[in-house]
Amino acid sequence: MEQKTKVTAQEGKQEVRISRVFGLPLESLFKAYVDPKIVEQWMGTKVIKLECKTHGSYHFETTDPKGNKHGFNGTIHEFEPNQKITRTFEMENTTFPVQLEFLEFQDINENNSKLEMLIVFKSVSDRDNLLKLPFAFGLNRAHDKLEELLSN
Amino acid sequence: MKLRRDVFQAIADPTRRTIISLVALQAMTPGAIAEEFDFSRQTISKHIQILTECEILRQEQTGREIHYHLNPEKLKAIADFIEPYRKTWDERFDTLEAIMKNQPKRT
Secondary structure (H helix, E strand, C coil): CCCCEEEECCCCCCEEEEEEEECCCHHHHHHHHHCHHHHHHHHCCEEEEECCCCCEEEEEEEECCCCCEEEEEEEEEEEECCCEEEEEEEECCCCCCCEEEEEEEEEEECCEEEEEEEEECCCHHHHHHHHHCCCHHHHHHHHHHHHHHHHC | CCCCCCHHHHCCCHHHHHHHHHHHHCCECHHHHHHCCCCCHHHHHHHHHHHHHCCCEEEEEECCEEEEEECHHHHHHHHHCCHHHHHHHHHHHHHHHHHHHCCCCCC
């Protein structure tokens, strides 16, 4: 079976490519990145600030199952509705350097759209360390949220 | 001092990747491996040593000869290392899709 979400991390390169085809119209996919209420639901995070514009910035705060708070923030460099978002991403209070993200949204047809993400890291080893992170709490939260939604 | 041996460090080197692909075809003696390269035997020995310390290669003594075999489980670990990361995104995007499908349609 073809995987819906594809991740490529070429050896020796300090970047990761993520692509995904959604059974959603382009506007609907893009809205999920812009509307703070929706971002909170699927990212499993609290949105403290989300300014969707060039020179804007964002600040998210996630609480892990132990009750510890983790901050994420970044600056939005390019913002073109239904087309692209270029932004930085930083995990606060960690040793991971800031990363650069290029998000491109594409129309496939009226019911389908595609997202391509290119993430550029400070170094190859920073990338590899991030890929190896056991994203356990993120995974659990995504699970919980999905179950919550489906049981509503 | 004991150096930390990481499989990812092991496969980062092109010579070591070539050694892996050679040994993947058949078990080889260190001499046979060295013959495939223009580097000195010592250089190749060093690479073999690193691969052995990472448990990507396994030594087997047959009479007076040592043969190197590939440890497929270790290689599988490398191939799979990105999977949890992919899965995280996959599930996150599934959630996004489910939420947006439940959104009221614009009229």
